[in-house]
Structures are given as C-alpha cells and as structure tokens.
Amino acid sequence: MSNQTISNIVWQGSSVHKPERQQLNGHKSCILWLTGYSGSGKSTLANEVDKRLHQMGVRSYVLDGDNIRHGLNKGLGFTPEDRRENIRRIGEVAKLFVDAGMIPITAFISPFREDRQLVRNLVEPGEFIEVYVKCPLEECEQRDPKGLYKKARIGEIPEFTGVSSPYEEPENPELIIETHRFTIDQSAEKIIQYLMKRI
Incomplete structure (x- = not known):
C-alpha cells in the first residue's frame, strides 16, 4: 500500500465505546492468548474454556490457528516472515x-516472543493474558494428533516449530498450564478461576 493511499484513510470513530459494550455484556473483555507447541493441547483447551464461559453467560469466541489459515490467513506459509504476518493479523482481529x-x-503456536509482545501492545494493560500451554516437545511429538511431527522429521514439512524452527518460551506469562500433568478439565478450570478474578 502506498503512502498516498494510507494518507487518504481516516479513522472512523465509534458512537458506542468499549466500556459501554462491556457493561452490556456484563463483563470486561480481554485476549486469552494460548501459545505452545503443536500437540500441546491449545485447541482442545481453548474450546473447553470457551464452552465453560458460554455456560456462564460470558461472551467469548475461539480463534484457532488452523481455522484462520483456511480463510483470513489463507496463502501465508510458515517462513518466519509469514508467521509474523499470521500473528499480526490475528492480533488485530483479537483487538x-x-x-x-x-x-x-x-x-x-506463535513461536516468537516479539510477535506475542506486539499483540500485547495492541491492547490496554491487563487485556492480554498470555497462557503458556506447556508440554515437553517429546510428549507433543508422541501425541502427534495430526501426524505433523512425523512429516517434519522426514522433511515433508519445512520450518516446523520444534523440529526445524525454534519456539521461544514465554518469559513472564500470566499463566502456565502443564497439559502433560493435568487433565483438560483441570487445566480449563485453572484458566477460568484466573479469568473470573479479572473480568
């Protein structure tokens, strides 16, 4: 996009603001950002938390990495540059x-700290809750629910996190959920308890 095109775009303000929407919903809003290796249980955990929040009358929605790549981020690959653009776009949607x-x-997966920090910076302090879904790489590879590690090990998938591309662990996440030690129910409950103190 050229600078001229950007200069012709003016931000349109809203007549209804975030605090008013939060008041209508009966709770505050925030991003629950689950990060971790493929196979760590992020999607399963996200959906369990979403189900529980729905039952509690909390308005939530799961934005899943694979699902987003079928639409909004279709066409993006897994190079470091494409991964950053993938996270940048979803960060803007989450905002x-x-x-x-x-x-x-x-x-x-969101493997790079810098990209996760970029999303954190998009929202107000306290509105980004980083949840490190921690599971040893060996355990994730043993689970391998989609058969991706196997393909990565024989070179069929390049730039695969944990095999041929790095994962940078969160340094100060709001929550660490060890899915190799706790059940999905226990893990979801831990997130719910944390969230209820803040919304």
Whole structure:
C-alpha cells in the first residue's frame, strides 16, 4: 500500500465505546492468548474454556490457528516472515473482539516472543493474558494428533516449530498450564478461576 493511499484513510470513530459494550455484556473483555507447541493441547483447551464461559453467560469466541489459515490467513506459509504476518493479523482481529466487549481465545503456536509482545501492545494493560500451554516437545511429538511431527522429521514439512524452527518460551506469562500433568478439565478450570478474578 502506498503512502498516498494510507494518507487518504481516516479513522472512523465509534458512537458506542468499549466500556459501554462491556457493561452490556456484563463483563470486561480481554485476549486469552494460548501459545505452545503443536500437540500441546491449545485447541482442545481453548474450546473447553470457551464452552465453560458460554455456560456462564460470558461472551467469548475461539480463534484457532488452523481455522484462520483456511480463510483470513489463507496463502501465508510458515517462513518466519509469514508467521509474523499470521500473528499480526490475528492480533488485530483479537483487538477488535476486545473492543466489542468480548473475550477472544486464540490457539496459535506463535513461536516468537516479539510477535506475542506486539499483540500485547495492541491492547490496554491487563487485556492480554498470555497462557503458556506447556508440554515437553517429546510428549507433543508422541501425541502427534495430526501426524505433523512425523512429516517434519522426514522433511515433508519445512520450518516446523520444534523440529526445524525454534519456539521461544514465554518469559513472564500470566499463566502456565502443564497439559502433560493435568487433565483438560483441570487445566480449563485453572484458566477460568484466573479469568473470573479479572473480568
């Protein structure tokens, strides 16, 4: 996009603001950002948390990495540059959900600290909850629910996190959920308990 095109775009303000939307929904909004290796249980955990929040009357929605790549991020590969663009786009979408007074629950490997920090910076302090879905790489590879590690090990998938591309662990996440030690029910409950103190 040229500078001239950008200069012709003016931000349109909203007549209804985030606090008013939050008041209507009956809770504050924030991003629940689940990060971790493929196979760590991010998507399963995100959906369990979403189900529980729905039952509690909390407005939430799961933004899953694989699902987003079928639409919004279709065409992006797995080079470091494409991974960054993948996270940048979903960060902007998640920000819109927060502005709408909802709780987006994202399930993305999001391997780079810098990219996760970029999303954190998009919202107000306290509105980004980084959840490190921690599971040893060996355990994730043993689970391998989609057969991706096997393909990566024989070179069929390049730039695969944990095999041929790095994963940078969160340094100060709001929550660490060890899915190799706790059940999905226990893990989801831990997130719910944390969240209820903040919304």
